[in-house]
Amino acid sequence: MFKTNGYISCHVEFEITGGSLQNLIQHQDKVVKDMNFSNRYNNLPSYLFAGLEKKAAQMRAQGIDLIDLGIGDPDLLPPNFFIESMRRHLNDPDTHLYPTSQGDPQVRQKIGRWFLGRFGVDLNPDEEICVTIGAKEGLANFSRLIVNPGDKVAVPDPAYPVYAQGGAILNDAVPVKLPLNPENGFIPDIAPAGECKLLYLNYPNNPTGAEAPAGFFSEVANFIESHPGTTVVHDAAYSEMTFGGYRSPSLLQFTRKAVEFHSMSKLFNATGFRVGFVVGDSRLIKGFAALKAQLDSGVPVFIQRAMADGLDMYDGGKPPEEVQANLQEYAQRRNLVEDRLDKLDWEVLKSRATFYVWAKVGEDEAATIDGALRKGVILTPGSGFGISGKGYVRLALCQPLARIEEAMDRLSESA
Numbered sequence: 001m002f003k004t005n006g007y008i009s010c011h012v013e014f015e016i017t018g019g020s021l022q023n024l025i026q027h028q029d030k031v032v033k034d035m036n037f038s039n040r041y042n043n044l045p046s047y048l049f050a051g052l053e054k055k056a057a058q059m060r061a062q063g064i065d066l067i068d069l070g071i072g073d074p075d076l077l078p079p080n081f082f083i084e085s086m087r088r089h090l091n092d093p094d095t096h097l098y099p100t101s102q103g104d105p106q107v108r109q110k111i112g113r114w115f116l117g118r119f120g121v122d123l124n125p126d127e128e129i130c131v132t133i134g135a136k137e138g139l140a141n142f143s144r145l146i147v148n149p150g151d152k153v154a155v156p157d158p159a160y161p162v163y164a165q166g167g168a169i170l171n172d173a174v175p176v177k178l179p180l181n182p183e184n185g186f187i188p189d190i191a192p193a194g195e196c197k198l199l200y201l202n203y204p205n206n207p208t209g210a211e212a213p214a215g216f217f218s219e220v221a222n223f224i225e226s227h228p229g230t231t232v233v234h235d236a237a238y239s240e241m242t243f244g245g246y247r248s249p250s251l252l253q254f255t256r257k258a259v260e261f262h263s264m265s266k267l268f269n270a271t272g273f274r275v276g277f278v279v280g281d282s283r284l285i286k287g288f289a290a291l292k293a294q295l296d297s298g299v300p301v302f303i304q305r306a307m308a309d310g311l312d313m314y315d316g317g318k319p320p321e322e323v324q325a326n327l328q329e330y331a332q333r334r335n336l337v338e339d340r341l342d343k344l345d346w347e348v349l350k351s352r353a354t355f356y357v358w359a360k361v362g363e364d365e366a367a368t369i370d371g372a373l374r375k376g377v378i379l380t381p382g383s384g385f386g387i388s389g390k391g392y393v394r395l396a397l398c399q400p401l402a403r404i405e406e407a408m409d410r411l412s413e414s415a
Contacts (some may be wrong), residue, residue: 073271110312119252132275
């Protein structure tokens with residue numbers, strides 16, 4: 001057992017913090033929904049990561065040495081070139097002004113050059129690119145352009161909660177779950193989405209780490225041609241977080257009648273700076289830019305330009321050296337965790353993408369989650385991403401290698 005401020009057992013401390021994670025989440029849910037908020041808000045399930053953050057804060061306040069493998073927030077620092085670029089652009093004469101909702105024109109030009117070099121897709125910066133406040137804002141707000149109350153929105157299950165909650169429930173729409181199971185390689189059957197107004201896809205996948213196999217994006221392109229009433233959104237936030245020579249494709253290589261979101265938060269270890277972009281169908285991009293003009297004032301110009309400078313450092317599809325070094329670090333962490341969890345007889349999905357490890361631990365993951373928490377390790381319950389995630393856990397590789405190894409040692413201890 002590990003130490004907590006000089007004494008050994010943390011079982012009593014865990015009980016003081018309020019019991020199981022699930023109980024904490026349910027309590028938070030009730031407190032908030034007793035208030036006089038809108039029905040669409042009250043229909044939301046609790047946001048899983050808020051509960052994780054509160055539980056971690058409570059345990060740390062008790063002096064418990066906690067290793068958080070729950071939330072995918074990079075521990076590695078942003079590359080020096082990214083920070084230096086932001087500092088330089090702070091001196092630009094227009095950096096104090098409102099940015100445009102679509103994004104700085106020169107930034108969009110650099111995004112276009114990067115996309116051409118990386119994917120071989122030639123985009124019109126004025127019509128097919130829009131800068132977003134990270135991917136999350138864009139994924140949620142884009143739905144307002146498409147979805148009416150009562151419409152159906154197809155979402156993978158398990159999946160990033162924003163698709164069902166921000167994309168469907170907050171629009172008074174109905175989420176239609178597309179199961180991701182190991183039998184189908186965690187790839188959805190998209191046929192039921194033909195009855196939906198909007199379809200979300202996400203590869204490389206969060207939470208599973210699954211890669212889109214050859215032919216899947218061709219299938220999606222054919223679906224779009226035969227279902228013009230369904231708008232397809234591809235969340236490609238992890239397209240640049242790949243290892244072992246694997247390079248994730250873009251949906252736009254197979255069809256231009258969709259939109260695709262990219263996030264520089266993960267690529268440059270800069271989640272707090274909130275910057276990304278969406279590309280694709282010019283009609284949808286123009287509509288989304290006009291919608292954003294009603295909702296926000298865009299990303300600060302100096303952050304946009306730092307992102308663009310970083311993209312300019314790519315050599316075709318090859319990232320700059322500092323990014324390559326970060327990817328090598330994540331690959332090393334992934335290899336360690338996959339090997340150690342194999343020895344625990346957890347069913348691990350081996351992946352060449354994302355900084356997440358997805359593992360089957362039984363029919364119900366609750367006991368594993370609480371057992372890990374008692375040992376000072378936070379894991380994310382798979383059911384927090386949807387019913388098809390029940391029995392799974394997700395581990396985020398966002399701790400130094402030595403701390404991850406210690407976490408594996410703790411999980412290997414007998415209860």
